[in-house]
Amino acid sequence: MAVIAVTWGLHVAQPAWLLAAVLVVPMWAIARRNLASLNPVRRYAALVLRSLTILILVALLARLVRIDRADQLTVIAVLDRSQSIPTLKPSLDFLAQAIAKKKRTDQLAVVDVAEAAGIAKLAGGDTEIQQRNTTLTGRQSALADGIQMALAIAPPNTAVRIVLSTDGNQNVGDLKEAARTAAVNHIPIDVLPIRYRYDNEVILRRLVVPVQARKGQTVSVRFVLESTVETQGQLRLLVNGEPVDLDPDGPQMTAPVTLRRGTNVQTLSLPMTTSGVHQLEAFFVPDDPNQDKITQNNRASAVTFVAGPGHILIVDADGTAAGQLRQVVAGVDMDVRYQQASQFPDALSGLMDVDAVVLVDASSSALTFQQQQMLARYVTDLGGGLVMVGGPNAFGAGGWNGSPVAEILPVDLDPPQKKQLPKGALVLIMHACEMPQGNYWGKKVAVAAVGVLSRQDLAGILSYAWKDANDWVWPLSEVGDKKAITAAVEQMQMGDMPDLGAHLSGPMTP
Secondary structure, three states: OOOOOEEEEEEEOOHHHHHHHHHHHHHHHHHHHHOOOOOHHHHHHHHHHHHHHHHHHHHHHOOEEEEEEEOOEEEEEEEEOOOOOOOOHHHHHHHHHHHOOOOOOOEEEEEEEOOOEEEEEEEEOOOOOOOOOOOOOOOOOOHHHHHHHHHHOOOOOOEEEEEEEEOOOOOOOOHHHHHHHHHHOOOOEEEEEOOOOOOOOEEEEEEEOOOEEEOOOEEEEEEEEEEOOOEEEEEEEEEOOEEOOOOOOOOOOOEEEEEOOEEEEEEEEEEOOOOEEEEEEEEEEEOOHHHOOOOOOOEEEEEEEEEOOOEEEEEEOOOOOOHHHHHHHOOOOOEEEEEEHHHOOOOHHHHOOOOEEEEEOOOHHHOOHHHHHHHHHHHHOOOOEEEEEOOOOOHHHHOOOOOOOOOOOOOOOOOOHHHOOOOOEEEEEEOOOOOOOHHHHHHHHHHHHHHOOOOOOEEEEEEOOOOOOOOEEEEEEEOOOOHHHHHHHHOOOOOOOOOOHHHHHOOOOO
8 A cells, every 4th residue: 555645835825914013013012011910920921822813814814725736646648549640659758767766655547548448557656658548549539528538536645736638639529628628626637748730631621512402403512632742543422321423424433533632622413313311422542542541531521402393482362363373383393282262271391392382463462460460581591582472462462561571572562753643531439339349459450550551541440438439539531651640540449339320410521
């Protein structure tokens, strides 16, 4: 059993408070005069007690603490065993030389790390380090896991240092965050860098394909390669595990490629013949194996989603307006469906498989307000398409002004004055409704009715105010931007009319 030598010392956290100890001097001068009547024994005992009280307070304020130091060190070696490192021999030789000079009570622990971290040796006096680790494949470098494992096995009764031997190429985890955790625990990390150089090496950095594509579409597939030498090789591509013929005119399934030093981008065309999720895997095979030392980095993958033929939903009000349009689009390579407005979906899920909605001469009243809101969300949130085909019941003539659909249309449904349609006039006679929230819904109806008018139309609102028939909430006038008349409706107090005839037969202007 190892003997741990423990030493201790004192540490002052706030040394400025030590200056307060000089208060003992004036205290003695004042106390000797005030205590002169006491006998010498009691006088000096009182002085000593007061001095000790002052010194204890000073020590507390200065935060005088005792520190125990253990004369034992544990070194935890974290060794990067990933396949990108050609050999660990220089690092292991350096560690062996350093360990040979350790004290008898010092300890060594070893953590191997690649795609995961594993304990190769717990802390102890044994200094032997394994040259190889057969349990790790070395396909990744999770260096942060190695530091965390080292912190987990660090003995609590010794000083601890971590020695990290790596090339610094991590691809899993956050090494900086793990280093911050070690710093918080006052555990230093020494880095033993592994330096090497590959003169002949090709790396397939990325395989770039569109995230989405259409069935029958031809997409561009880009192979991004980096080479340290001018070399030649073959590109191979698998789609869902099946090889793709990249050279239709040649006898092979691969595409020949010539690489120069630096970054190389090769682009090939790939037809998408089936729909669904496609997993693409690309490989680079050198013509001369001596020109590419590491084959593990010659692979890259990507995923793309291939949708089926586009779905178009044609909608009209009565089943007659869309007939000619349906005949025109029937021959295109897309799925064309037809519905009357009464069959239009009420929920957004009913349009999930639809790429575009075509409204043919349909008025605003053909769809409910909730359906109009849902159609606007279909365009803004899902990115669906919307086409409104004109007619006597479409656009402004169909009452779409102020609707949720009007906000997403690329045209203004309120024409300029020089092309203004003949003015219309609307007079609303508001009556108190004896039903749950009757007046609330009365105001909502009034706002909706005004909302479909153009700025040049006239509108007036009458509401019984217990006076006479001339109770104009809003006088008959042009609507304008509708803000003022909407505010007047919101503030309106509707009365219970004893007689509607007075308002119906009264003057149309206030």
